[in-house]
Amino acid sequence: MSNNNHYDVIIVGGGQSGLTMSYFLQQAGMSHVVFEKNSILHGWKHERWDSFTLVTPNWQCDLPGLPYDGDDPKGFMTGQQTVAWLERFAAKVNAPVREGVAVKRVECDDDGLYQVSTTDGDFTADQVVVTSGGYHQPVIPRMAERIPDSVHQIHSAQYKNAAQLPEGAVLVVGSGQSGAQIAEDLHLEGRKVFLATGDAPRVARFYRGKDVVEWLYDMGYYDISVKEHPLGKNVAAKTNHYVTGRDGGRDIDLRKFATEGMELYGLMTDFDGENLIFRPDLAANLQKADDTYNNINARIDAWIEQQGIETAEGPSRYEPVWQVPEERTTLNLAESGITSILWCIGFRPDFSWLDAPVFNGQGHPKHDRGITQQSGLYFLGLPWLHTWGSGRFGAVKQDADYLCKAIKIYSQRRHTTAVA
Template identity: 80%
Template sequence: MSTASKQHVEVVVIGGGQAGLSMSYVLQQAGLNHIVLEKNTILHGWKHERWDSFTLVTPNWQCDLPALPYDGDDPHGFMKGQELVAYLERFASKVNAPVREGVTVKQVVTDEQGLYHIATSDGDYTADQVVVSSGGYHIPVIPRMAERLPETVHQIHSAQYKHAAELPDGGVLVVGSGQSGAQIAEDLHLEGRQVFLATGDAPRVARFYRGKDVVEWLDDMGYYQISVNEHPLGSNVRQNTNHYVTGRDGGRDIDLRQFAIEGMELYGLMTGWDGTQLIFEPNLNHNLQSADDTYNNINTRIDAWIEKQGIETDIGPSVYRPVWQLPEERTRLNLADSGISTIIWCIGFRPEFSWLDAAVFNGQGHPKHERGVTLQPGLYFIGLPWLHTWGSGRFSGVRQDAEYLCERLVSYQQQRDASQQQAAAPLPA
């Protein structure tokens, strides 16, 4: 494979979000020549794929990006969307990464010498190593049944939602009760819209417990330092749905039962459409109870930690007791009679790595790796959920992941350079 017309760098980083920029920062410190390829603009998802009332669900002090840990005056608060974007722009300015924006990677292959060939919309490159930092949330998931729903129903994915006022008048069905679904349902509810929520198996967590943010308690307990290999679920934890909670208005619980008291209609898992009615599993009670059990279990573990450490608190242990009980399971909803004019699909994303020609993926299209290091020499991932710890896909753990990977890249580069020098050396006379 000819490399004559291709620009060569030691490392190509694919993706210009916080993970890619963090990787660039440590590579600069290590002196590795690299470029960052971003198909949109840097930090695109944070700037353009969040709703207007979005806030962090983790406290600001957990923002620990290289070169710029949280620099505001409210470490225990929760940055709103525009505040977060401003913080990330300051971070990007500090990093000053060699980014090439608007460049789509079309294909990545390796040759017999282990050299990477990267074909892009802006020319071709070669590299000794490649770091994929594009995350794992690429293709919005919308089920095929959406194609059969009436054209009069406005359908969007959670990544497209901005605010209630942009939606047609009428009720809104939110499908999915993970972090995005629960928070979007709350946003619509607070705006006075009639909300129908199709729940899933997402767990919930208290915002504050016994006088302190639950995140802070869990951090004290070492939860966020547990590696994926130490976790009881092992690598299966990567498939877990995040707990729903919010940082809105200073932070609070999200209690779907309370929403039901206030008029939100709750259903179980949505499974189909028969041409007239939406069909749901009769599992709403199970979903709510399971979420509440997780909520109480986490608080119980905090109670045990407080007792073990001999910590004195002004607030004693408590147990969440449901304020609303399900009268009966409803498995069908007539779409025309309901007044629903909009459906927001909040059921996640799927990965899309078809451009990467490497035997490092499992049957679901997720990369197989050990702390971001794959079995293919010179190929790495960063920014994935539970890459190493809970914080790997967030702002609290990406710095440690970048530093770890950088050590591997430096070592590999030294070995590769030494091998090439040896191969190019003249034979002894």
């Protein structure tokens, strides 16, 4: 194998995390390549719906060398604006990306050298950074196979707008960030929406004169590491709070949607050939979401009082605008008029190409701030890799800088050992 096929570091994944890692490795003068099976920023360009906006305010977008550069720091970039900003970042970094090259297998040999097999040949590296995220395989349950072919079924990753769906009612399964926002999008387009809820929490968009994100930032929440968090590593598995940045940002209140005609149900569990089956937990799901909403606001109230901050608005609690009249556990598919089902229940990780003893029983990598127990193998861009912002634009810069320092130390140690 020629030296042209060897690098100090191989990066797998050409999204914002891979580009950020490349930025720091360039500063460190380390040879590297980024393998991207599609094109750079593919997910941002092709896996968001048309009305998508960021949920976090623009001022939290802070990639190395290119923090948010628009004129609305407290606003929320649309999908197109986000892509344009990321493309400016990609141009600035000018990473050595090999697009259209899929990594088929990575394994470490007895000498500690990583053997990397790709669709464009074989390569070696002293170290490997996996930046492909953890959202690889769209989750669609096996019950979907029993639903008649006359019902159009897609995953949230495929959704663009209401016009792509056949006429008729739509069942949205899942009330996390994507499910709640897509249900709202369809509702605003005048579609009849049935929403199967889960245990996703919600949060206020604005409270006592500021974005809740700004309050939480002031309170130091975004600096809490996963090790310091009361839930520990379990926090990474928690469903994100639903809220939206659409039209300048607002709450998402499923109870309000119910007063406007949206049909709410509990967790969907099965299809018996005629009826969709749900748990009788709609009231509990809505109450749990509201409790989280109020608890976060109460923490903000306590912070305001502790700091002696004066605000124009006083403390308040959300009071439900609609109550569940009865728990409905079945819905006849034919009689409902449902012609489309949108599965918004997340993704599974797929690291089957990576031969390394670093995964737990659910296929998630075990690591300490991105550093695994296998020397020279790292992860970047995962939710709660270190802090809340690790899987977002807010803290990937700090995480990549931290990994780059570890990579340099390992490289120096490896080189010293080789010379000795």
